[in-house]
Amino acid sequence: MTAVRSARVGRKGRRIAAGVGAAALVVTALTASPSVAAVGDPWMNTSLTPDQRAILLLQAMTLEEKVELMSGDQGAAPAAFYNAPIERLGIPELSMADATPGIASRGWVLPDTADTATAMPANLALAATWDPARARDYAGVVADEARQTGHEVLLGPNSDPTRNPFWGRQAESASEDPQLNSAIVVPYVQEVQARNVIADLKHYTAYTQETYRGGDQNAIVDERTLREVHTAAYEAAIAQAGLGSVMCSFNKINGVYSCENESTLNDILREQLGFQGFVLTDFGAIHSTEASIVAGTDLETGTRSFYGDALLAAVNDGRVSVELVDRAVLRILRTMFAIGIFDNDYTPSALPVEEHGAVAREVQEDAITLLKNDGPALPLDGTAIDSIAVVGADATIPSALGGSAYVQPTYEVSLLDAMRERGRETGASVRYAQGNDPVNGANMIETLDMTAVPSSVLRPERGIGDGLTARYYPNADWTGAPGLTRTERQVAYDVGFIGGQPAFASLYGSQVQPTPTLSGAGPAGNGDQSVRYTGDLVAPSTGAYVLGATGWGDARVYLDGTLVVDMTGTDGRRDVRSAPLQLTAGQEYDLRVEYTQTRPLVGLQPGTFLLQWSAPADAVPPSVADAVEAAAASDVAVVYVRTYESEERDMVSLKLPQNAEQLIRAVVGANPNTVVVVSAGSGVIMPWADAVPAVLMNYFGGQEEGHALASILFGDEDPSGHLPVSYPVSEDALPVGVQNPWLDDPNVEFTEGLNVGYRGYLASGVDPQFAFGHGLSYTEFVIDRLRVGNNIRATGGQDTVDARVRLRNVGDRDGTEVVQVYLGPLPGVDSPPLKLAGFAKVELGAGDRQQVRIELDRRDFSYWDADADQWVTPVGQVPVYIGRSAVDVELAGAVRVRP
Known part of the structure; x- marks a missing residue:
């Protein structure tokens, strides 16, 4: 051409x-x-x-x-x-x-x-x-x-x-x-x-x-x-x-x-x-x-x-x-x-860093969702708190998505940064304890019943610190001189789009250094790279442990020279476990793990491997013990946990990775004044939620995440976020139609039909842990006096109807509420049990009240008739509900659709 x-x-x-x-x-x-x-x-x-x-x-x-x-x-x-x-x-x-x-x-x-x-x-x-x-x-x-x-x-x-x-x-x-x-x-x-x-x-x-x-x-x-x-x-x-x-x-x-x-x-x-x-x-x-x-x-x-x-x-x-x-x-x-592409200038120019950063903070302050607040534990009283423990390896960097959505920030403020700033202002001391390891792409394949072996129980061949000695070879069989030797925190090998190669990708949103692709190893995906991890594993308690190898490629795990896990010979994602291993507290066991990326999952994911374990209930890694000590010595503990999420890979499980549950339970056991901040986008499960007084959903907060979190934690801003998705109680309590994508069936049947998300929970009779639309405030609101327009026409004539309620702030501080309008099933048509039809976000001062009007139109009362290729509005009565979430509806009325 x-x-x-x-x-x-x-x-x-x-x-x-x-x-x-x-x-x-x-x-x-x-x-x-x-x-x-x-x-x-x-x-x-x-x-x-x-x-x-x-x-x-x-x-x-x-x-x-x-x-x-x-x-x-x-x-x-x-x-x-x-x-x-x-x-x-x-x-x-x-x-x-x-x-x-x-x-x-x-x-x-x-x-x-x-x-x-x-x-x-x-x-x-x-x-x-x-x-x-x-x-x-x-x-x-x-x-x-x-x-x-x-x-x-x-x-x-x-x-x-x-x-x-x-x-x-x-x-x-x-x-x-x-x-x-x-x-x-x-x-x-x-x-x-x-x-x-x-x-x-x-x-x-x-x-x-x-x-x-x-x-x-x-x-x-x-x-x-x-x-x-x-x-x-x-x-x-x-x-x-x-x-x-x-x-x-x-x-x-x-x-x-x-x-x-x-x-x-x-x-x-x-x-x-x-x-x-x-x-x-x-x-x-x-x-x-x-x-x-x-x-x-x-x-x-x-x-x-x-x-x-x-x-x-x-x-x-x-x-x-x-x-x-x-x-x-x-x-x-x-x-x-x-x-206007022909008529405008797109010459690059300077970014207004501070101005745009301020918008990022404001959006995140409005997004953070208070899921639970017993006591109430929040907001924190900055004048009465002398010491704060911040716990979590990822509290040192704002959470971010992986894949093509990752942005290199102009600057960033982590939770730890912001809490230290606040401590300097109020005179409170801020202790930091890592508690667990930073998340990375390999954590996306952690299984529900195991967790990545923590770095604090691993020792390299020589020197000080945690982790194992890793030798990378530009071939598939560990021969010749290694191209690179370094200490890795964990056995978490990940190359490709998510893990750091090719150059288009990076280890997005993580503070873990990418797995290298060696010069001379050949293009990613051809299997021409291997790695050998060596060092010691130190058992934190005496009991039965199970080591697990998961990922794709070929791997073997040796303990004291004995092969205990053999993950070889099969393509696709694998999950192979050892027999129970009886280990003694404090004893060092020689650990050798060999991995070669000979079986790529897909072209963009040539090699991924994670060493997991399940440990006795009393096996507390040193990093968790350090977090417990910091929490016990502080007035308040704030635990920050997160997922790693990215384009090109789904989560194997819905749990929080990197030993998060054990860390949370241990910290709240040492200090009942514990707040948990969850940074996640996926529908993570929180089996520990009943044990802690306060939970904040942070999502992925952008570069001003730390400042936004601090302003909510200390009550500078009222939490006004509400969940845009449902969070399940467990992986066994999901609505009909939801299946784990790793079940290896490329045919994905949307058997739930219209009942996506909260609609599916309601239709299946399954309770979520935290429902769509849920979000608490530091003040208290009352919704009453529902008035709904009685009539709407199926064709022609009146095509809108109002739902009006009175919203009152009966608490002692300003706050924000989201009034949500849901419709029940349409007459004579298979329909969702509830569907959101409108909402209004309203800010009210303490003691104030306001009439809230939400307009509904004919389309809200219609369905798509695939045979006729048109929207049809059935005649009859449609229930109308007002509430604070999909499962918390307080008022009910009805609209009659007339011919």
Whole structure:
């Protein structure tokens, strides 16, 4: 194909200039060569409509230029995805930023802030604010920084309903509920595109797990569920925000890959939802040329396998019509004109670090959710507390997501940082105890009944400190001289997208150094690397222990020279345990672990291995004993525990990793004034919750997490977050339809239908531990005097109805409550037992009261009739409930739908 693009220089003359030294790369504005296109070209007339401008430009394009516009130029610029400009016609570049909680580093560098950006709280935390206005604040920061880092397209937000609590990407999305999801997504998209950045809503559609995501994963789902649950946010963003772009997902939907699925792309997205923007692919999610363009995929990004030369050949061979190419090009051009890409400057500029950091803090303060507060234990009285113990290895760094959502922060404030600041202000001493080990990607495969062997019971061959001596070899059989020898805290080997290689990835959101990929070891995934861990294991108590090897590849574990675990000879994820091993307290046992990455799980996960154990109940590792000592010597203990979550991998279990449960129980046993902070996006189980007086859900808090947590802990701010997802009691108490993705079945049947999340708990008669919508305050509210409009028309006439209640703050301090309106089943139609129909977040001063009005419209009382391809509003009476969560409804009324 004839080259028609400049791969490095943008429309505004932007390019990356190389310099000397680690910090020498800067973004520099240069003078571009004159383009044939100019302001006088007819498509540059801003008085014309976007459609008119797009048609005029299309008429000037050659076939090669049209195909080029549809084909990405991965690696040609510092961006997640990139389309180079077509300078002959003045068509700008499309530089696309990986983003939801901020702009991910992909090689762009600014003079003052290098490759950092504001790390906002995770999207799930944003949804926990239950505040569309906060979504605007949040999106404004992300969109501004998209432009400030030179991007025209934001690959976000995510809008996948979080139906599966094992999902590694749950925290990237907003909610398990379509109403709340839409309420957050719409203002997010509006704000992004108001700043002349194209929002790319993802991942379309029914994408709910990582396992098998690039292969045979097949979501089996009925059309009504697709329309009412999984495409609801897309419909809202199209209708209310003029959504510019959609990303088709990795999975199949009812047997057909998303990017070539005519039913979901043409029939639903285009015809039913009225989408006028363009569809681009996720990285490698496209599997065909003809089928994809026929179905409506307009732009291949990340790869160049099925468009580019392949598409041009298909057109020249008559397999693809020029009309289909023109259709795709018009969609891309029209969107670029409509959102202002041709008419605005995207030259990189400085980030307002403090201003944007302040927004990150405000959002997180509004997100933090008080799950439990007996006593009440919170807020802490800063004038009466002389000493505080902060416990948890990850309390020293703000929690963050892995994968493409990770943002290198402009600065960061951990919980420990913020508590030490507060201690200096109040005169309280702050003790820190590590307690456990920092999380990392390998912890995602910890099993429910075991935990990673803690570093504090391991000793390297020589020297001081915890851990084992690790020797890495650039071959599969531990031969020759090792390429690297170093001490590792734990046996937690992880290379690939999550663990640190290839270069696109890093050990996102973790303070553990990445597993190395040695020079000369060959490309990741070919098995040409092995590692041998050696040292001693010191039993903390006398009793029976079980060692476990889990991961993929081949591994053997030796204790005092005896092979106790043999994880060899089988592909896929394995979980192999030793027989019970009788160990004596304080005795050192020679430990040798050999691992080789000979059996990659998938291409992006060539090698992952974790050494686990189960220990006697009284086996307290030294790190936990240190935490107990610190807690016992303090007035208050704050325990910080978290998960590690990432794109490309699901959780094997729903527990908190790294010995979290033992740590929490031990600390609260030493100090009953213990507060637990949980940083997680997945639906983690908390079997220890009844033992502690106070629990805060922090989600993944962004770079200002520490300050936000301190302001809630000490009562500077009232906790106003409410859960956007349900948290189960146990893995045995999940609603119908939820299955662990690691069960090795690529066919994922959405047997729950409409009953996703809290709807499923209610329909199954299963109680969650903490329900959707739950969130406590430091004050007390009373909701009463429900009045509901009596009538709404099924067709024509009155199409809205109000629900009104009185909200009173009867406590002694200001606070915020979320009033939630749920509807019961629709008359004569199989429907969820409850569904959220509206909500209002209200701030009230102590003793104040306010009438709260929430408007419901006809669609809330309708269902999608797949046979008729239309919304139908059944006639009859519909229950209306007002409450504080999906299981805490206090008031009831009804609306009669009339013909």
